[in-house]
Amino acid sequence: MMGSIVRLVIGVPIAIAVTFALFMLMRMLIFVPPQEQADVRDDYRFDINPTVEEVNARARDTSIDDVQQVDPPPPPPQVERQASDLPSESLSTIVGSIPEFDAPDLNSGNVSFNISDRNAQxxxxxxxxxxxxxxxxxxxxxxLMQFNVSPDGTPIDIVALDCSSSMFERSSIRAVERWRYSPRIVNGVAQTRTGVQTQLDYQLDE
Incomplete structure (x- = not known):
């Protein structure tokens, strides 16, 4: 305990002295002596009313020469219009008489405007x-596939009747589901077409 107090008493003054010496050294390094600035003065002269030099500008001749008189061109010649003579003979004499014929009897009961029947396409x-x-x-x-065609042209009730391999059945049904038809028309009304059959062949490219 006594040794610590002695070291503290001796070390504090030494530390203060070292700190003060470092402070003075730094102050000497960064101190820059002031320099006298030279009294620089530029002589400027300002003329309040400077003399303006007169410039003789050349006057431009703006006189207009006499314009020669130009005679206008003569007017175009007038074309005489001649009136055509009206024919003195009647139209029937020139082209012949118009033959008479009996107008057809259009009986509304015999005319049908129904759309022609057609099968699903x-x-x-x-x-x-x-x-x-x-x-x-x-x-x-x-x-071999069988299906019906609805009035809107969509295949329905799709059935695989005969397949050479069960591996072709699923892909055949999916293909027919994406087909589209024009529906069957009977007396102008779309109807369901039943019993449509088609065969899908599977062959590998050589």
Whole structure:
């Protein structure tokens, strides 16, 4: 305990002296003596009313020469108009008499404006997608499909009647679902077409 007090008493004055010496050293390094500024003065002269030099501008001759008189061109010649003579003979004498004929009797009861009947016609037929498993095995075949065509032209009640392989059935049904038809028309009214059959063939490209 006594040694610590002695070190403290000796060390504090030494630290103060070292700090003061460093402060004086830094002050000497950054001190810059003041320099006398030279008395620089520029002589300026201002003329309040300077003399303006007169400039002799050349006057431009703006006189207009006499314009020669130009005679206008003569007017175009007048074309005489001649009145055509009206024909003295009647039209029937010139082209002949118009034959008489009996007008047809248009009986409204015999005219029908109904749209002609027609069967369902294919509009869009997208080919089926080849089953990947059948393509990998090199299997070819067919699938006979049957379906009905609704009044709006959409295939419904799709059934696979006969397929050479069960791998073709699913892709065939999906293909027919995307087909579109013009519906069956009877007496101008769209109706359902039943029993439509078609065969889808599956063949690999060589």
């Amino acid at each position: 294919p509009l869009v037929r997208i080919p089926p997608q080849y089953p990947p498993r059948a393509a990998e095995r090199g299997i070819e075949g067919y699938c």
